């Protein structure tokens with residue numbers, strides 16, 4: 001079976017800086033794929049490439065058997081790639097429910113007249129999506145009481161969950177999470193890790209950027225390690241994490 | 256050659272003046288990222304102050320006041336210093352409190368400052384032109400170049416002054432410590448603050464120098480064209496802004512280059528194009544629009560200036576304000592929040608109040624005023640779609656309004672009545688056809704104008720749309736065959752239904768009210784759906800919206816289209832209710848006024864535009880009862896400006912901001928609770 005997402009020889013240059021240098025990477029269907037590496041290794045940059053935020057200087061992207069390199073960002077989202085951000089980016093002034101509904105944008109199709117004159121189909125679509133939003137909010141562990149609060153006024157942990165629910169709302173094939181556990185306590189980390197497993201259980205593959213090695217080890221099926229924008233190691237977690245080169249990279253970071 | 260040479264000389268003089276003013280825009284933009292529209296007015300003040308100081312006596316506030324009658328250089332110096340001080344004071348009072356405010360607040364404030372300064376100038380110096388006095392240098396024989404190009408001595412002085420001022424400024428920025436601090440703040444303000452650069456002093460210096468340059472440009476302009484007038488700064492201000500953008504805003508050499516190019520293009524265009532003088536204002540704006548499309552950062556600018564200001568346009572309550580004021584607002588907010596939560600019943604309640612008011616008000620005078628409130632409220636609602644919901648600062652909205660008004664007027668008056676001799680009563684139904692037709696036409700027009708703006712963000716978008724609005728106005732003035740030009744179109748029939756005239760003020764009020772119901776209903780239905788959610792998402796974080804699968808470019812165009820539709824639709828009724836339209840009805844000032852109404856009421860709410868319109872028009876009427884407003888009618892605009900500035904400081908989110916609009920379909924939520 002072919003990989004869900006394949007990146008081939010991806011290069012990203014910012015002016016003189018080569019942030020990603022000829023990266024090859026494949027995310028399997030239904031896998032939790034960890035992307036790890038020291039600070040500044042280029043992890044976020046890779047995620048930005050995989051979601052269309054950054055056009056790579058060179059390289060190809062194949063998603064679900066289709067070349068997607070030339071699409072614009074919403075095209076990536078429409079093909080089934082949904083993401084969260086390292087620094088949470090919720091829409092200010094929108095309630096939790098409204099923000100999450102934006103994630104379902106591509107699943108609405110009513111015309112302007114249908115919306116203005118209150119077409120039956122338009123109403124049904126709205127109802128269905130609102131029901132789905134409630135489901136997903138419960139799924140990520142948020143209660144009814146937050147639904148009508150302005151999303152940006154929630155606690156940090158809750159905002160993370162809203163962001164994940166918003167991404168899941170598009171029914172993606174691949175969910176890309178940029179350090180979803182950062183800044184959380186041990187209990188919350190466990191909860192989010194469980195959440196990620198449940199996402200996978202629904203057949204959605206996950207690409208996860210994370211620094212906590214214990215969680216990475218227990219959660220991921222496959223790891224890609226980056227250092228200075230290059231692939232340092234790739235494979236099963238046990239094998240990769242015992243690789244001396246990887247350990248050196250991490251030791252190098254703490255030193 | 257001689258004709259060309261003469262145009263070249265004119266262009267250089269004009270270019271020098273534009274360049275000096277462009278420096279003002281560029282300097283302040285570089286340091287605080289603010290397009291200070293008020294520089295046009297500081298330009299005008301420079302002209303007035305110089306002229307006044309040179310005369311033996313001047314009429315101020317209607318009384319003759321003796322003046323020193325200084326020679327030009329001393330008068331000019333005095334004017335520059337005074338204007339520089341005014342610039343610093345304006346920054347201190349109006350802009351500094353807004354340094355970290357939502358991104359629309361300073362821009363609106365600068366527009367308000369313009370309005371205040373202009374109406375104060377008109378109050379002080381009157382509505383007449385003040386003639387620039389004769390002085391020795393101006394009486395000298397012109398210099399003749401190549402036997403054919405006549406350059407007055409003063410033309411040479413203008414050019415020399417501009418060159419010296421620019422070189423002096425460049426030297427100052429390069430060499431002095433304050434200049435270097437200025438450059439550092441322009442590069443990165445946070446970093447500058449961290450390394451201990453006194454940013455407030457740097458900003459004050461930028462305002463002082465910028466205002467001085469604007470004053471210098473203004474007095475040279477007054478000298479060249481022989482007069483000073485309270486509205487003289489408006490167009491040169493816009494042109495200078497164009498020049499600054501052309502050169503790359505933030506860059507001083509860019510401003511010089513931009514000014515020069517603009518001056519030359521305008522002079523040569525006026526000279527060589529058929530009917531060029533009439534079209535010369537359009538030339539500048541076409542240049543601006545084309546350039547922003549192809550190279551938004553300008554010739555010498557840096558691309559990152561065209562970056563999105565993330566975060567709210569105007570949101571975020573201000574914590575400034577005295578206790579009792581906040582308490583009053585809190586009461587008011589609670590009421591609005593409850594009203595907004597009630598949704599449809601609250602809307603019906605308001606409609607019922609409007610109907611009762613319409614039935615009870617006895618005087619035609621007040622009915623006419625209320626009709627204007629409804630019209631302006633509707634137009635502001637249209638503008639609110641694009642600015643308030645989608646977050647795109649559109650200063651060209653009046654163009655859509657003009658499309659609607661002209662379409663119906665041209666059809667009824669110029670084509671049917673004048674062309675075919677058909678009386679309007681025979682085709683009364685055409686009005687009802689024109690309403691949606693004009694809406695569609697204006698929507699198409701809006702999409703056409705919107706497309707090239709898609710790449711632009713923030714202030715650049717505002718400037719480009721402003722350019723479009725001005726182009727449309729110049730076209731309306733000059734395309735005589737289509738629009739009757741500046742004479743406008745008279746005799747537009749009052750609305751009529753099955754042969755019954757709806758011309759009475761009361762009938763017109765109810766007609767307007769009915770249209771308002773349609774407009775608010777349609778806008779609300781769109782906003783309370785996935786479309787509105789996409790708009791607000793774009794407003795709040797365009798990139799994140801795109802990542803969620805929203806085709807942001809397409810949805811921006813939808814916002815333009817919806818906004819344009821409302822503009823065209825209301826424009827039709829406007830023409831029939833006024834029965835006379837001319838290009839003056841669709842000036843940039845009207846657009847700014849509409850923007851102010853929305854901001855006053857609350858961006859991104861349904862009721863805000865109407866609250867804004869009601870307050871503004873009621874305010875105008877009430878102000879007319881004040882004795883000093885009766886003596887100096889212009890001061891009411893100044894008062895409005897002051898109100899707006901105060902509002903920006905104390906309540907930037909607008910008065911009715913708490914009437915928050917839900918973004919889900921009303922019925923869909925009710926079911927889910929059951």
Ligand SMILES: Nc1ncnc2c1ncn2[C@@H]1O[C@H](COP(=O)(O)OP(=O)(O)OP(=O)(O)O)[C@@H](O)[C@H]1O
Nearest residue numbers: 014017019037038039040041042043044045046086
């Ligand atoms: N837009 C950009 N322009 C220029 N350089 C960039 C840009 N984005 C990232 N970089 C640089 O590219 C390199 C990789 O950054 P990236 O954010 O991808 O690292 P990361 O692995 O996600 O780090 P962290 O663990 O800190 O999040 C860094 O040196 C960063 O400074």
Ligand SMILES: [Mg+2]
Nearest residue numbers: 043044045086
């Ligand atoms: Mg990162």
